[in-house]
Amino acid sequence: MFLPITVAGYSLLIHFGWIRAAFVFLTLASLAFYGFWDVRFLPLLLGSLAFNYLASRIITRSEGRRRTTSLVAGLVFNLGLLIFFKYAMFAQTVLHDLGGGGFGLTGIVLPIGLSFITFQKIAYLVDVYRRSPVQQDFLNFSLFVTFFPQLIAGPVVHHQEVMPQFSRPRMQSLSSDLAVGITIFVFGLAKKVILADSLSLVAKPVFDLAAQGHVPSLLPAWTGLLAYTLQIYFDFSGYSDMAVGLAAMFGIRLPTNFAAPYRATSIIEFWSRWHITLSRFLRDYLYIPLGGNRAGDPRRYVNIFLTMLLGGIWHGAGWTFVLWGAIHGALITINHVWRSVWRGPPIPAAASWAMTFFAVALAWVPFRSNDLRTAWRMYAGLFGGAGQTDALSIPSVVDYLWTVAVYGVGPSGTLNPVVMLVVLPLAALIALTLPNLPRIMGRAWPGLPTAGYPELAMPAIHRWFEPPRWKPAMIWSVLVALIGSLCLLKLNDVSEFIYFQF
Amino acid sequence: MSQNSSTFSSDAVQARRYLAALAGMTGLLLLAAAAVSAVGIRHRVMTWRYTQLLHYQFDKLSKTSGAKILLVGDSSLGNAIDARAWSSALGKPVLSLALTGAYGYGGTLNMIRNALRSQPIETVIVFQHAGMMRDKIVYEGMVLTADSLSDLDLVPFSAIWSSLVNLATAVNVTGTFLLRARGQTDTFAATDYVPQAAAMPDTGSEPAELALDPNDIVPGHARVLSAIAALCIEKNLRCLYVHGPLTRSICANSAEFFAAENRIIRSAGLTPVDGMPICLPWRDTGDTENHVAPQLKQNYSARYLALISPHLGKSPTRP
Numbered sequence: 001m002f003l004p005i006t007v008a009g010y011s012l013l014i015h016f017g018w019i020r021a022a023f024v025f026l027t028l029a030s031l032a033f034y035g036f037w038d039v040r041f042l043p044l045l046l047g048s049l050a051f052n053y054l055a056s057r058i059i060t061r062s063e064g065r066r067r068t069t070s071l072v073a074g075l076v077f078n079l080g081l082l083i084f085f086k087y088a089m090f091a092q093t094v095l096h097d098l099g100g101g102g103f104g105l106t107g108i109v110l111p112i113g114l115s116f117i118t119f120q121k122i123a124y125l126v127d128v129y130r131r132s133p134v135q136q137d138f139l140n141f142s143l144f145v146t147f148f149p150q151l152i153a154g155p156v157v158h159h160q161e162v163m164p165q166f167s168r169p170r171m172q173s174l175s176s177d178l179a180v181g182i183t184i185f186v187f188g189l190a191k192k193v194i195l196a197d198s199l200s201l202v203a204k205p206v207f208d209l210a211a212q213g214h215v216p217s218l219l220p221a222w223t224g225l226l227a228y229t230l231q232i233y234f235d236f237s238g239y240s241d242m243a244v245g246l247a248a249m250f251g252i253r254l255p256t257n258f259a260a261p262y263r264a265t266s267i268i269e270f271w272s273r274w275h276i277t278l279s280r281f282l283r284d285y286l287y288i289p290l291g292g293n294r295a296g297d298p299r300r301y302v303n304i305f306l307t308m309l310l311g312g313i314w315h316g317a318g319w320t321f322v323l324w325g326a327i328h329g330a331l332i333t334i335n336h337v338w339r340s341v342w343r344g345p346p347i348p349a350a351a352s353w354a355m356t357f358f359a360v361a362l363a364w365v366p367f368r369s370n371d372l373r374t375a376w377r378m379y380a381g382l383f384g385g386a387g388q389t390d391a392l393s394i395p396s397v398v399d400y401l402w403t404v405a406v407y408g409v410g411p412s413g414t415l416n417p418v419v420m421l422v423v424l425p426l427a428a429l430i431a432l433t434l435p436n437l438p439r440i441m442g443r444a445w446p447g448l449p450t451a452g453y454p455e456l457a458m459p460a461i462h463r464w465f466e467p468p469r470w471k472p473a474m475i476w477s478v479l480v481a482l483i484g485s486l487c488l489l490k491l492n493d494v495s496e497f498i499y500f501q502f
Numbered sequence: 503m504s505q506n507s508s509t510f511s512s513d514a515v516q517a518r519r520y521l522a523a524l525a526g527m528t529g530l531l532l533l534a535a536a537a538v539s540a541v542g543i544r545h546r547v548m549t550w551r552y553t554q555l556l557h558y559q560f561d562k563l564s565k566t567s568g569a570k571i572l573l574v575g576d577s578s579l580g581n582a583i584d585a586r587a588w589s590s591a592l593g594k595p596v597l598s599l600a601l602t603g604a605y606g607y608g609g610t611l612n613m614i615r616n617a618l619r620s621q622p623i624e625t626v627i628v629f630q631h632a633g634m635m636r637d638k639i640v641y642e643g644m645v646l647t648a649d650s651l652s653d654l655d656l657v658p659f660s661a662i663w664s665s666l667v668n669l670a671t672a673v674n675v676t677g678t679f680l681l682r683a684r685g686q687t688d689t690f691a692a693t694d695y696v697p698q699a700a701a702m703p704d705t706g707s708e709p710a711e712l713a714l715d716p717n718d719i720v721p722g723h724a725r726v727l728s729a730i731a732a733l734c735i736e737k738n739l740r741c742l743y744v745h746g747p748l749t750r751s752i753c754a755n756s757a758e759f760f761a762a763e764n765r766i767i768r769s770a771g772l773t774p775v776d777g778m779p780i781c782l783p784w785r786d787t788g789d790t791e792n793h794v795a796p797q798l799k800q801n802y803s804a805r806y807l808a809l810i811s812p813h814l815g816k817s818p819t820r821p
Contacts, residue, residue, distance in 0.1 A: 173514035179521055472513075472520030481527030488528075489535055492668035 002033065007178070007249050014169050014251075023143055023166050026250065030148040034112070037152070041111035044081075045146065051077055052121045053141050056128045060136065067129065074125040082118045085110045090317035115314060116154045117145055119281050124159045126285055135163040149246035153239040155257040155277035161448055162252065170251030179472045180444050181249035186484040187437055188241025193487045195430070196235035198423045201416045203228035203368070210377040211370045219400045221381035223420070228368050229361040230427040233262060236275070241437055248446040256447030260436045260458035262360070265352035267331040268339075270360055272453050280450055282311050301336065305329035320366040320375060327363045435460045435467065442469030536666040542675025543646060543665070549678045556646060558690045559599045559613070569597035569621040571814070574610045575629035576603040578746025580695030581793040583629065584803040591807055592814070597621065600695060603631050605643030607726035608656060612647035614730065618737060619649070625740040625814055628730065628772065631792040632748040632756075632779040635719045635763050641665070656726060698796050699789040709784065713755035716762035724770045731771030742813055743772045745779040747802065749791040753781035777809055 006029040013022035035042045055074035062070055089108055124141070128134050135141070140163045150157050170177055206216050206224025216224065240257035247254045261274035271279050287307040293300040305326070312325015347355075362382070369375035380386070404420045438445040439457035449456055460466045470476055542548055546557055571594055573579055580600035588596040599613045607630070614626055641661035648654050654662060665671065689697055727743075734741035745760060747753075764774045780802070788795040794802045 173517065175514045175517035175521060179517040179524075182521070182524065472516045474520075474523055477520050477523035478527055481524050481531060484524070484528050485531035485535070486669065488532060489667060489669035489672060492664040493670045 002029075002036070003246070003249075005029075010250055011174050015174075017169075019167070019169055020139070022169075023139060027139065027143045027146060030143065030146040030151065033148040034146065034151060037112050038109075040109075044111060045117075048078070048081065048117070048121070049142055049145055052125065052145075053138055056125055056134075056136060056141070059125065059128045071125055071129040075122060078118050078121050078125075082114055084108070085114055087313075087317045113151045113153070116150070116152075116156055119156050119278075119285075119314075120145060120159070123156075123281060123285055127159065132160075134159065137163075137167075140166045147247070147252070149243040150254055153236075153243070154275075155240055155243060155255050156281050157254060157277065158280075161255055165252050172251065176472075177251045178249055180441070180446060181245045181247070183245070183470065183476070183480050184248060184437065184441065184446075185242050185245030186480050186487065187440075188238045188243075188245055189487045190483045191234040191238030191241065193238075193490045194483075195423065195427050196231045196238060197490070198416075198419045199227045199231035199234070199427060201419045202424060203231055207368055207370075207374065207378065210381065211374045213377070215377045215386045216381035217386045218381065218384055219397065221378060221386075223424075225361055225365065225378070225382060226428070227424055229262075229364055230424070230431055232364065232368075233258075233431060234427060244447045253446045253448050255450055256438060256445075256456045258436075259438065259454065259456045260431075262357060262431045263353070263458060263461075264356050265349050266356055267328070267335045267359060269454070270356055271328075271332065276450050276453055278311065278314075280453070282307050286310060297336075297340065301333045304332050304336065308332060315367070319372050320369050323366040323372065323375070324363055327366070331359055331363070433461045434465055440467060440470055442471075444470055532667055535669075535672040538675050539666040539668065539671040542671065542678070543648075546646075547678050548671070548674050553646065555601060555690065555696055559601065560616070563597070563599060563617060563620065566595070566597055566621065568595050569617065569623060570594045571596040571625045571627065572614065572617050572621065572623045573598040573600065573627050573629055574613045574617075575600055575627075575744075575746070576605070576610075576631055576634075577696070577790075578603075578631040578792045579629035580693075581698065581788060581796070581799060582747055582802050583806055584799060585694060587800060587803050588807055591804075592811070598694060600629075601643070601647070603634065603637060604640070605647060606637065606640050607634070607723055607730070608639075608641060608644030609647045611656075611726055611730050611733070612644055612649070612653045614733060615653055616647065616649050618733075623737075623739060625742070626730075626734060627742045627744055627810065629744045629746055632745040632753070632760065632763075633714055633792070634745075635723050635766065636714065638720055639722050656729060693796065693799070698793060709749070709751045711755055712752045714752060714759035716759045719759075719762055719766070724766050727767060727770035727772055735771070740814070741772055742810065743767050743774045744806070744810065745774070746792050747780045747782045747794055749787045750781040750783055752791060753779055773813075775810055775813060780805070780809075 006026070009025050009029070010022050013019075013025055031042065031045070034045055052074060055070055055077070058070045059067055059074070085108060124134065124144075128136070141159075143166055144157070144159050144163050147157075147162070172180075203224050206220050207228070209216050209220075237258040244254050244256065255277050257276050259273040259276065261270050264270035264273050287303055290303040290306060291299055292303060306329070308329030309322065309325040312321045312323070312328065315321045315324070362379075365378045365382070366372070366375040369378060377385075401421065404417050436456075436458040438447060439459055442457075445457070447456065546553065546560065571588070571592070573583060573585055573588075573596065577600065579598065583598060585596045585598035597617065599617060601609050601613065610628060610630065614623075617623055641657045642665055644657050645654065645662065645665040648657075731741065733739070745763070748756075760779065767774045782791075782794065786795055786798050786802075787793065
């Protein structure tokens with residue numbers, strides 16, 4: 001009920017020309033949305049909002065040392081909150097493992113969306129300090145931070161992208177905005193509910209097996225990894241699409257966050273297509289302040305590595321995320337070094353793609369694993385550590401797939417045959433060969449591009465797979481209705497508890 | 503995005519038609535799925551593993567007449583009591599409609615209602631596994647055992663909605679109907695229940711001791727138990743509550759937990775039978791900690807009869 005009420009209330013106020021009131025309403029609705037998720041942290045959000053706005057005003061009015069001190073105070077406050085809620089328990093664990101005591105901390109709960117909100121506020125304060133064009137209206141700032149479509153899981157919205165939009169009414173009719181927004185929301189929901197959640201049924205048993213101390217066999221290990229590689233893409237890009245769709249219902253455009261990343265032919269290109277808004281933030285507020293490429297190549301590579309390392313830590317509090325960040329830092333560095341030294345013919349696109357895809361997939365192992373030991377066991381399984389060196393023969397693969405299809409059981413335990421044999425190939429097909437959502441939506445796609453990043457709309461790998469562009473026509477309403485209904489049915493799926501257990 | 507007013511309004515008209523078609527189609531599809539699920543649930547056209555047991559029990563009910571004593575509950579009942587042996591011993595028809603713990607107290611309540619519609623029941627024995635109140639409250643069991651809309655009185659609308667409008671149910675019902683499959687129930691006749699899986703491994707010694715924690719009792723179970731008690735009073739039935747057997751390493755350390763459960767049962771208006779649960783020696787335990795080993799079912803069935811039969815001559819449940 002929240003969404004229809006919010007859209008209706010906002011649209012009514014816009015209709016009567018009460019633009020400011022409409023955005024006040026939207027801000028209050030966003031705060032209510034946050035409070036519904038976890039009301040304990042609403043005072044924290046409000047307090048943080050007020051502090052950051054105050055800090056931005058002080059920075060604006062200050063000069064010299066006071067200006068710098070105010071910025072530092074703002075950064076320390078924001079990062080301090082993030083460090084406390086997200087990393088204090090991890091730091092305590094590390095200290096304990098090193099033989100120290102601890103801080104006596106227990107049960108710290110991370111406020112929802114804190115990681116994204118922190119980066120948004122940091123970008124704002126830094127831009128105020130740099131005297132970049134920044135809106136300093138408190139209402140617009142509040143809505144920028146709390147706008148509910150992007151509050152929970154991003155994208156990492158930049159203030160210059162959205163705040164100017166808060167002072168004007170819709171650019172299209174309400175119906176047009178709803179038609180586009182609902183369509184995109186449904187596609188995003190389908191990515192999450194139908195694809196990602198189904199793929200987790202294949203990935204989870206394999207990683208759980210490794211977490212329990214076993215080395216997965218070769219085929220299950222690769223199946224689980226492939227399933228997770230696709231799961232995380234559809235999960236995250238699905239959330240981003242839902243955010244874009246929700247914002248579009250209010251006539252607000254959010255930045256596009258994914259542009260067919262698994263079709264990248266280099267790791268550098270991958271990071272221009274994966275979590276674009278995070279990549280952009282890390283570039284503008286970490287990599288460039290560290291020196292970027294201004295101090296020569298060796299320093300540049302160090303800056304790249306550090307940036308990705310910190311980017312990994314941002315994703316989660318654990319050594320596995322540190323490792324993941326470090327792997328990507330190393331891969332990007334190697335890519336840059338290669339580009340600067342290789343003078344031979346270019347590597348064929350297919351080979352480049354394969355190397356990139358498998359490098360990214362292998363890097364997901366620590367990201368998904370509970371701990372480093374689990375990640376090690378997974379790597380061992382992926383490279384034959386369970387002893388089945390003949391498992392990649394065609395008869396073995398056929399036998400494995402047949403066992404799953406007929407018995408629903410793989411060497412790692414129960415597997416869902418439909419997911420394994422239908423959803424997994426379908427997901428791979430969608431991610432690797434079909435046009436992405438910005439391409440399908442065509443001119444109606446409301447997602448904002450990011451300057452300096454590649455074209456968002458990715459066509460199919462062959463024109464035979466290219467569908468007609470979306471438009472508000474009957475055929476599309478039937479298709480979207482089918483997909484939407486499937487999502488709603490899947491959301492209500494009864495747990496296996498009732499049917500498979502005493 | 504056009505600013506021209508005529509294009510603006512023509513875009514708006516097209517978009518409105520699109521939205522109307524989208525809403526209409528989605529509504530129709532969801533209604534169709536709900537209808538398929540409802541028909542499937544109503545006629546039990548499904549093939550999940552333990553709905554075969556439901557088919558078996560409903561088939562048995564339809565072929566039974568004159569049952570006086572009704573046994574309802576879960577697998578701890580199905581594996582511990584032989585209703586046919588009880589019938590011979592008591593000289594009264596005894597009917598067991600044991601399901602599984604997953605059907606919850608709600609499923610038990612509806613099986614009582616279903617039996618009362620065709621049987622002259624005088625006594626109802628609710629026999630559930632000893633840790634029943636630690637299970638979370640699920641409503642699907644009540645939906646699956648419902649024979650009329652009134653049987654859904656305790657099910658929130660949201661649970662009915664999610665039971666009907668869900669993909670797994672719609673797909674299962676459709677597949678079952680198309681393939682004319684209902685699953686194998688003939689294996690249940692020998693023991694009047696689902697045959698047990700392989701027994702837990704015998705390590706040569708009793709497993710580690712555990713205690714059930716009263717704080718793990720999920721609030722809300724009393725609501726359905728009260729409905730069972732109210733039904734017993736309304737129909738002038740004698741209703742007893744029996745905790746199923748439990749392996750000794752847990753049973754012997756959980757007196758506080760069982761006392762807490764009994765307080766809830768009494769406050770709901772039912773009478774827990776004293777001396778329960780029976781603590782099973784490890785060698786008497788079957789494939790799970792609350793199942794009697796199959797070869798000892800007759801022994802324990804007789805033991806339960808001896809413990810419960812003194813209560814069978816008492817007055818019906820009173821408010």
